[in-house]
Amino acid sequence: MxxxxxxxxxxxxxxxxxxxxxxxxxxxxxxxxxxxxxxxVNALGHAHPELVKTISEQAAKLWHVSNVYRIPEQEALADQLVEHTFADTVFFTNSGTEAAELAIKMARKYWYENGEPERIEILTFEGAFHGRSTGAIAAAGSEKMVKGFGPLMPGFRQLPFGDHEALRAAISDRTAAVLIEPVQGEGGIRTLPDSCLKGLRDLCDETGALLIFDEVQCGMGRTGKLFAHEWAGVTPDIMMVAKGIGGGFPLGAVLATENAASGMVAGTHGSTYGGNPLACAVGGAVMRIVSDxxxxxxxxxxxxxxxxxxxxxxxxxxxxxxxxxxxxxxxxxxxxxxxxxxxxxxxxxxxxxxxxxxxxxxxxxxxxxxxxxxxxxxxxxxxxxxxxxxxxx
Missing domain, CATH: 3.90.1150.10 (Aspartate Aminotransferase, domain 1)
Known part of the structure; x- marks a missing residue:
């Protein structure tokens, strides 16, 4: 039963x-x-006094209003993220999986709006984990996650982890983006060397493909920098964030450059709960502490x-x-x-x-x-x- x-x-x-x-x-x-x-997720441990104080004060004021209206707490957290990262703009989600879905949409919409709608393929890597939605499991492609859930969303190709030649051979005029975790978490704590991240950035610049970093697990101070890619001195075009950003409260985000986000105009994406006052107040407190x-x-x-x-x-x-x-x-x-x-x-x-x-x-x-x-x-x-x-x- x-x-x-x-x-x-x-x-x-x-x-x-x-x-x-x-x-x-x-x-x-x-x-x-x-x-x-x-x-x-619990980047600051359990029942951190500052987070308890923040969530209690916000809970007594306002939990949810929907994205039909301006949300000052959301704007404040977005400003913090823009100040401390490569990004020009931020969209808030409730989870890393939701962030993955938007990152995929954003990359494909970018090329559609730039007159190359055939550029839909996203290159990913064996051992990756990007969430458990149908899009995210198609991106990862492992048999364990996809078996029984077909047909899968098309437009993804998985490459061997750390194989530069395979990546160079695979990237083409149909490639919309390359999606990678600077440190694989579920894949077994596998760190991509700085030289590989630099080479990846150079290859994307050379071919025009967008570079997407999944920092859901390795971001928010986890590796000793605010975000793991900072160790290599490179920046992505789009980045997925979640887990530690809420310190235990459900919160995620997609960060992007103005160019990469240019296709995401009014009506192209939305979220009922994403970026609500409660989540963003907590996220703001986490950012103030962790970015120090x-x-x-x-x-x-x-x-x-x-x-x-x-x-x-x-x-x-x-x-x-x-x-x-x-x-x-x-x-x-x-x-x-x-x-x-x-x-x-x-x-x-x-x-x-x-x-x-x-x-x-x-x-x-x-x-x-x-x-x-x-x-x-x-x-x-x-x-x-x-x-x-x-x-x-």
Whole structure:
């Protein structure tokens, strides 16, 4: 008999009733160290005082009015994003999936309005994850996500990750855009080298194709810069943002240059909830905190501390781990033992992690995680690895 909640998740047998900083508390009083952050969503941890204050004050004033009217909170957050990024304009969504849909529409509409309607193909990369709508799964193209959901939206071609020759051979006068995650999250914390991002920007400039970055998981300070592409010193034409931008409140956005967004005139796109006062007030508070250079410097310091400990962990348990990968506080443990087993062993030690493809366990802690909690995380991961290796032996 089917459950009242559609059973599309293989859920862990845990239910949390309270969160505080980097910790989650269960119904029965259990205390868990959260290294998943709702999959890179709770960028400032749980119940951050500034976010609680902001959402409480806004909730007492105004939640929703629809985009029929001006929304000052939306305009203020858009101004912040434009100030701190390459973008000239922003459209707000409720999720990364919705941001993906608009990015696809924007790229194709650009070429339609510029007299080349045949330029509809969008090049993507194996291992990518852009959401679970029909357009987003067509973009990613993996069998796991698309099987049984055909016919798929046409106009996407998946290329091998990091294969420059394949990309150069594939790009043509039918290419509308290239869509890529600077750091693949679901794909196993795979970082595209700076030289590749630079080469990609040069190739798009050479051919006219638009460059779309999906920074839904790797953005908002996660890698130690406000956005991951900043490490390479390049900028996209369009960028998808979500997860951390709302600090736990549903919020996403598409950022674009004026040129790339030129086809999106009145009536071409809309959202009932996107950019509502409640979401944008919270997003504004998150941006004020995360965009501060001092905050980002702390993210990098904490990342160095955590990574050093993880490298020692890998060395101590060579039968369990292969390597550490990632950037900033978007880290992954490439495992020799099954990644799912390590996640389960971690739960037994009351530390929460997230599995990914390529047999990787993701570590996505709050960006403001205290040093003491990093030390505690390493201690519990060590115990989990020891239990796993003992079981394996």
């Amino acid at each position: 089917i459950t009242s909640v559609l059973p599309t998740y293989n859920r862990a047998p845990l239910a949390f009733v309270k969160g505080e900083g980097s910790w989650l508390f269960t119904e029965d009083g259990g205390r868990y160290l959260d290294l998943g952050s709702g999959i890179a 250079p001092a905050f980002l410097a702390e993210v990098n310091r904490k990342a160095g501390l955590f990574r050093q400990g993880l490298e020692a962990l890998v060395a101590a348990h060579p039968e369990v781990f292969e390597s550490v990968r990632g950037q900033g506080l978007m880290l992954g443990l490439k495992c020799k033992a099954p990644a799912a087993d390590l996640v389960k062993a971690g739960m037994a030690e009351h530390v929460l992690t997230v599995a990914a493809s390529d047999n990787v366990v993701r570590l996505l802690p709050a960006l403001n995680i205290p040093d003491a909690d990093i030390a505690e995380a390493l201690k519990r991961l060590d115990a989990a690895a020891a239990a796993l290796s003992g079981h394996a032996g």
